[in-house]
Amino acid sequence: xxxxxxxxxxxxxxxxxxxxxxxxxxxxxxxxxxxxxxxxxxxxxxxxxxxxxxxxxxxxxxxxxxxxxxxxxxxxxxxxxxxxxxxxxxxxxxxxxxxxxxxxxxxxxxxxxxxxxxxxxxxxxxxxxxxxxxxxxxxxxxxxxxxxxxxxxxxxxxxxxxxxxxxxxxxxxxxxxxxxxxxxxxxxxxxxxxxxxxxxxxxxxxxxxxxxxxxxxxxxxxxxxxxxxxxxxxxxxxxxxxxxxxxxxxxxxxxxxxxxxxxxxxxx
Amino acid sequence: xxxxxxxxxxxxxxxxxxxxxxxxxxxxxxxxxxxxxxxxxxxxxxxxxxxxxxxxxxxxxxxxxxxxxxxxxxxxxxxxxxxxxxxxxxxxxxxxxxxxxxxxxxxxxxxxxxxxxxxxxxxxxxxxxxxxxxxxxxxxxxxxxxxxxxxxxxxxxxxxxxxxxxxxxxxxxxxxxxxxxxxxxxxxxxxxxxxxxxxxxxxxxxxxxxxxxxxxxxxxxxxxxxxxxxxxxxxxxxxxxxxxxxxxxxxxxxxxxxxxxxxxxxxxxxxxxxxxxxxxxxxxxxxxxxxxxxxxxxxxxxxxxxxxxxxxxxxxxxxxxxxxxxxxxxx
Numbered sequence: 001x002x003x004x005x006x007x008x009x010x011x012x013x014x015x016x017x018x019x020x021x022x023x024x025x026x027x028x029x030x031x032x033x034x035x036x037x038x039x040x041x042x043x044x045x046x047x048x049x050x051x052x053x054x055x056x057x058x059x060x061x062x063x064x065x066x067x068x069x070x071x072x073x074x075x076x077x078x079x080x081x082x083x084x085x086x087x088x089x090x091x092x093x094x095x096x097x098x099x100x101x102x103x104x105x106x107x108x109x110x111x112x113x114x115x116x117x118x119x120x121x122x123x124x125x126x127x128x129x130x131x132x133x134x135x136x137x138x139x140x141x142x143x144x145x146x147x148x149x150x151x152x153x154x155x156x157x158x159x160x161x162x163x164x165x166x167x168x169x170x171x172x173x174x175x176x177x178x179x180x181x182x183x184x185x186x187x188x189x190x191x192x193x194x195x196x197x198x199x200x201x202x203x204x205x206x207x208x209x210x211x212x213x214x215x216x217x218x219x220x221x222x223x224x225x226x227x228x229x230x231x232x233x234x235x236x237x238x239x240x241x242x243x244x245x246x247x248x249x250x251x252x253x254x255x256x257x258x259x260x261x262x263x264x265x266x267x268x
Numbered sequence: 269x270x271x272x273x274x275x276x277x278x279x280x281x282x283x284x285x286x287x288x289x290x291x292x293x294x295x296x297x298x299x300x301x302x303x304x305x306x307x308x309x310x311x312x313x314x315x316x317x318x319x320x321x322x323x324x325x326x327x328x329x330x331x332x333x334x335x336x337x338x339x340x341x342x343x344x345x346x347x348x349x350x351x352x353x354x355x356x357x358x359x360x361x362x363x364x365x366x367x368x369x370x371x372x373x374x375x376x377x378x379x380x381x382x383x384x385x386x387x388x389x390x391x392x393x394x395x396x397x398x399x400x401x402x403x404x405x406x407x408x409x410x411x412x413x414x415x416x417x418x419x420x421x422x423x424x425x426x427x428x429x430x431x432x433x434x435x436x437x438x439x440x441x442x443x444x445x446x447x448x449x450x451x452x453x454x455x456x457x458x459x460x461x462x463x464x465x466x467x468x469x470x471x472x473x474x475x476x477x478x479x480x481x482x483x484x485x486x487x488x489x490x491x492x493x494x495x496x497x498x499x500x501x502x503x504x505x506x507x508x509x510x511x512x513x514x515x516x517x518x519x520x521x522x523x524x525x526x527x528x529x530x531x532x533x534x535x536x537x538x539x540x541x542x543x544x545x546x547x548x549x550x551x552x553x554x555x556x557x558x559x560x561x562x563x564x565x566x567x568x569x570x571x572x573x574x575x576x577x578x579x580x581x582x583x584x585x586x587x588x589x590x591x592x593x594x595x596x597x598x599x
Contacts, residue, residue: 109369
């Protein structure tokens with residue numbers, strides 16, 4: 001391994017470089033670990049892809065409603081659906097597992113910078129999100145006659161990367177509050193209703209009015225609207241209001257995570 | 269430091285040097301530490317512990333005695349309610365302290381889909397001057413399982429990998445929590461040899477274990493803790509003697525008598541008679557067998573053999589650490 005050959009002349013000057021290298025290493029192995037964990041990689045990549053093939057490509061092939069391509073509209077929803085799954089299960093369930101097994105404790109006792117650990121998990125979820133979106137876009141273009149410009153695709157990727165953050169924070173809350181044995185179940189209980197109510201499967205304007213109001217509280221709704229906005233399909237709210245919604249949700253989750261972590265630390 | 273030595277003249281440097289050596293020897297310490305958890309449980313109650321360079325210290329105590337709290341405090345995973353925790357004269361949460369520390373914890377699961385080699389490389393990456401990979405493999409006995417996923421390992425192999433992670437940084441101070449759980453006798457002895465070799469190289473090892481045999485075989489010093497308080501500390505022999513004293517008098521504060529022995533035999537001599545003999549501190553009857561605890565076993569035996577020609581099934585034992593431990597931590 002090339003890592004073994006690297007020497008460190010001065011502690012202070014190389015400290016940042018070392019932290020960066022630890023972070024990259026941590027990310028690389030986190031990605032590899034999740035890719036090898038078939039129960040994760042197959043379902044997290046598989047579900048949005050299969051759903052999109054069924055509901056976006058087979059059932060609504062070539063259809064348009066009010067001049068909106070259904071295959072393209074659904075592409076946005078399932079892209080968000082895939083990203084949320086990668087974040088909630090990769091970070092939330094992964095963290096819950098490592099917390100319950102005592103693995104996190106061993107990591108915390110080591111000189112690993114804690115931020116490297118958390119960022120590695122975030123970046124890994126982002127990477128999975130990018131993979132999922134790329135597959136979906138490829139499917140849409142080749143099988144659904146969806147036309148996407150390069151700037152639109154770039155905006156999708158950027159949104160997937162930024163969109164991971166609120167769900168990463170939510171995953172942390174999940175891991176800190178829910179025991180590992182029930183974490184996957186609870187994650188699904190959050191994931192699926194939140195996807196439905198956020199308008200990821202059925203366009204938000206087709207949902208009952210009360211659910212449309214409730215959706216304002218859901219980060220899935222805001223990311224989906226931003227994603228649709230990239231195609232010019234956004235149905236409600238301004239871009240800024242959606243960013244504001246995501247920001248608020250992230251802060252709320254980080255706050256809860258902080259309290260939960262403090263409580264855990266005091267009693268462990 | 270050198271500046272101070274230059275100006276203060278010839279008398280002081282010696283004292284300063286002694287002081288600095290003494291400080292250098294003290295690797296880690298808990299000073300009068302009390303730890304009360306948020307739920308009100310008092311885990312440590314005025315507990316102190318010093319670790320010196322090159323020694324293997326075993327922390328012994330029943331479940332809930334405060335062992336893991338003490339280790340957690342030293343690892344900087346938890347902060348004391350009162351008292352002071354130092355590692356290399358620094359806060360244990362400081363990265364500089366952690367860079368010189370290796371930790372082996374009871375871990376339910378490591379990431380299962382990473383190979384042994386990959387996990388060791390990840391941990392090596394945390395340290396600027398890690399132990400060479402080949403050396404770790406040799407010391408932890410990972411030959412042949414390097415390419416296996418953690419999920420495929422047997423209990424003993426998992427334990428060896430966790431040991432390897434503790435060694436990864438070539439640390440000066442190691443915390444080993446139940447290091448040989450799940451190991452067969454051969455692997456256990458191999459790990460003991462590694463731990464001894466580490467101490468011989470000047471590394472300090474703090475060990476918690478349920479195997480008293482392990483503490484006896486490995487530790488230079490045993491620290492017995494119960495209900496968050498120090499019960500006693502000393503060499504394994506000293507702790508055994510203290511335990512034996514506790515067996516006979518129920519009091520630990522007695523001077524340890526190093527020659528304390530347990531005599532078992534079948535004899536017709538009565539309890540009062542035996543208690544009157546030199547050195548005898550305790551007599552117990554169990555079935556037909558009489559157990560005599562004596563601090564002067566030779567004198568006691570001479571008299572017993574002289575008075576009872578029919579005495580048979582004689583057995584003389586040093587008190588086992590098990591007995592000592594149970595006596596010290598009971599009530």
